[in-house]
Amino acid sequence: MAKGNQKKIGGKPLSHSLLEHYQPIDGVVDEMVDASGNPRPVWRAFIEALEDLGPEKLAQRFARADQYLRDAGVYYRVYDKAGANEREWPLAHVPLLIEEKEWAAISAGLVQRADLFEEILADVYGPNRLIQKGILPASLIAASPEYLRPVAGTRPASGHFLHMLAFELGRGPDGRWWVLGDRTQAPSGAGFALENRVATTRALSDIYGEMHVHRLAGFFRRFRDALIGMAKDTGGRVAILTPGPLNETYYEHAYIARYLGIMLLEGEDLTVSSGKLMVRTVSGLKPIGVLWRRLDAAFADPLELRPDSQIGTPGLVEAIRSGTVSAVNALGSGLMETRALLSFLPRISRELRGEELLLPSVATWWCGQDNERDHVLANFDRMVVGPALSTRLAFEDDDATRLGSMLSDAERAELAARIKGSG
Structure with a gap:
């Protein structure tokens, strides 16, 4: 050259x-x-x-x-029209590098967001002050399938609704970081991130050592210790509840269970006796104090939630209400993934914490409000329009989400009529 x-x-x-x-x-x-x-x-x-x-x-x-x-x-399972396919986990050989000072700012914003979500869930499943003050629409919460009435009024045994969260982040053209989506139901990815780090460290161990790359082991160690501490409070063991081997991220469930040294169980391995969650073992029933669930909350208990669930444990909700077991995350915490809630977070943050969000959410308008609906209809070409109660990320490809700029005149008119009718 x-x-x-x-x-x-x-x-x-x-x-x-x-x-x-x-x-x-x-x-x-x-x-x-x-x-x-x-x-x-x-x-x-x-x-x-x-x-x-x-x-x-x-x-x-x-x-x-x-x-x-x-x-x-390492694999993940994809379900599409052709059926289920197992795929090798793709590895990006060159990692994303973030300078320590910038990561500290991102971390502060995510901690603030996690604390805010905790307060919102405590209110929605408790005194409902946000609804009483008109800050959060009652109709939005009541309509959400992620709002679980059977656990309303139940304070988690651990004192927290949220223990493990994940966030989708993106950097805007101006260089700012934005939150594109939140994962509070049963977030996945931590195990895959650890496997990514192990793989790239094998390739670049000398470089990582020279650059003082932040290690991940400390996070997992602290999280495991926190789970064990919670279990001691209820006198039981720690277990991961998985939907089973056919789940998209089952590999991660098994990997984390091995890595942390905790049990991996399916719903049929558990039973509720005298208000306590128990695991069936060869030496009899043993109490479970912490259940880290990796399935959607609605499937956790066919007795009080989805009666068609074959992967849950009958009576789990009652055991949680009795305070003998902590669910990680708490049942009903998936509510915070609802797309429409993004539009209310800035005001709620000011109301509950007296703070502006350090990391802004992607701009969102709920069409259940007159002014917001008019704004969306007047700016279709700049909007991604989708179901308000969906928990899918706005940029995920699905049949119900529309990119306004790609609509024909007829499609635009039809969608506008639906929005006006639903409002």
Whole structure:
């Protein structure tokens, strides 16, 4: 490569730059390079290290990471019109690097959001002050299938509704981070993130060591200790409740159970006796103090929730009401995934905490309100329109969500009529 085409990274020229043919996408913030095409500070040392390895060694290391995932049997299951398909977990060999100061700001915003969600759930399933003050529409909560009336008025034995959360984040054109969606029902991904880290560490262990990459083991250790501490309060064991091997993320359920050293159970492994949740063992019934559920709450108890559920445990709701077992997350916490709630979070944050959201949500309007409905109808071309009570992410592909700019005149008129009618 000609000297005039060499890029400088960390102050030294690179004769075979990995960025030689790299082209940022116009209008999209690039995480690796700035507007001038130069690597951002947090990336410089990493790119230098990759350059020092050279293409051949780099390919060998990436192949080693891929082989680890194949040997470990990491997979996820996809259900589509063709049926169920098991797929290998795809590995991004180059991780996303976030500078410590920026991550601290993201973390503060997510902690604030988690605390806010905890307060909202405590109110909605408790005194209902937000509804009484007109801040949260009663009709929206009552209509949501994620609002579980059988647990209304029940305070979780652990004192918390939420223990494990996940958030979908994206960076806007202005460089700000936005929350695109929340996962409070039975969030998945932590186990896959850990496997990703193990795989990439096998390939880049020397580089990770030099860059002081934040380790994940501490998070899992603290979470396990918290679960065990909660179980001691109720005198029972800790278990993960899985829908079974046919679930999309069953691999993760089994992996986390092994990694943390806790039981992996299905609904039929459990029974409720004298108001206590018990696991059937060869030596008799043993109490469960904490149940980390990896199935949607509605399926957890066919006696009081969905009667057609074949993966739950009859009587679980009663055991939770009696305070002898803690559900992680609490039954009914999936309410916070409801799309329409995003439009009310800024005001609720000001009301409950006197704070503006540190991380804004993707702009959302609930068409059950006159002004908001008029705004949506007047700006169809800029809107993604979907069911208000859906818990799917706004950008997920489904048959009920429409991109306003892609609608024909007839489709626009039909959708507008439906929105007006439902409002």
